Amino acid sequence: MNPWPFVIAAYAIALLATAALLLASFVSMRSAEAAAEKLRDRT
C-alpha cells in the first residue's frame, strides 16, 4: 500500500481545518471590533 496518499490527506485536512479556524476567528474578531469602534465614534 502506497503510504503517501494517506500522509498527504492527513496533512491537507489538518492544515485546512487549522486555517479555517484561524480565519473564522480573525474575521469574527475584526468585524466585532470594527462594529464596536464604529458605534463608539458615533456616540
Add this chain to the structure above:
Amino acid sequence: MHALANPARFLRIARPATGWLLAVGLVLAIAGLAGGLTLTPPDYLQGETVRIMYIHVPAAWLGMAGWAGIAAASLSQLVWRHPLAAVAGRSIAPCGATFTAICLVTGSIWGRPTWGTWWEWDGRLTSMLILLFLYLGYIALAAAEKERSGEGRITAIFGLVGAINLPIIHYSVLWWRTLHQGQSISFSGSTIAPSILWPLPLTFFGFSFLFAAAVLMRMRAEIARAKLEARLRRSAAE
C-alpha cells in the same frame, strides 16, 4: 490569572500577543511540518506514515489541553466569578473541538495503512471521540445559556464534570491495552529515535501558539460584542 480577569487589562496584553502568537506559531508549525515531511527518515516499522505523527500528536495534546483550559475557566467562574472566565471557556471550546476532530481524523487515516482499519473501538480512540462529543455539547449548552442571558453556570458545571474524561484518555492505553500504542514520550524521556523526533517539538509549540492565537481572537470578538451590546442598550435607554 486574577490580574487578567480585568477585561481592560486583558485586552492590553491580548492585542499585541495575538499577532506574536500567530507569527511565531506559523513559523514553528511550517518549519516542523516541512522538516517532518522532507528531512526525517521513514520509520523502520511504520515507514512513511510516521510523518502523520507531527500533526496527530499536537492535535491530541491541544484537544486535551483545551478541555483542561475549559475546566480551569469553569472553576474560576464558579469560585471567583471572574468576568472573563465564561468568555474564555466559550472561546476555547471551538478551538479544542477542531483539534480533537483533527486528531481523530488523522489517527484514522494513519490507522488504515498501519493497523489495516480506519476505526477500532479501542479505549484511547473511544475516549477521544467522547471528548469531541463533550466539546459539541459544551458549545451547544453555552450558546443556549447565552441566548437566555444566563450566567453560564450550568455550562461551567458541565465543563468541570467533563474533565473526568481527561485522565481516562491519558490512562486508557494502560487500562485497556488493545490497539493504540502506549505512551512514547514522557517527562523521563522518549522511545522515538531523535532523527525522527526533532520536528515534533516544533509542530507541538507551533500549533499550540496558533491555538492560543485563535482563542485570544475569539475572546477579543466576544468582548467587543459585549461592549457593542452594552453601548446599544445605553443609547436605547437615553
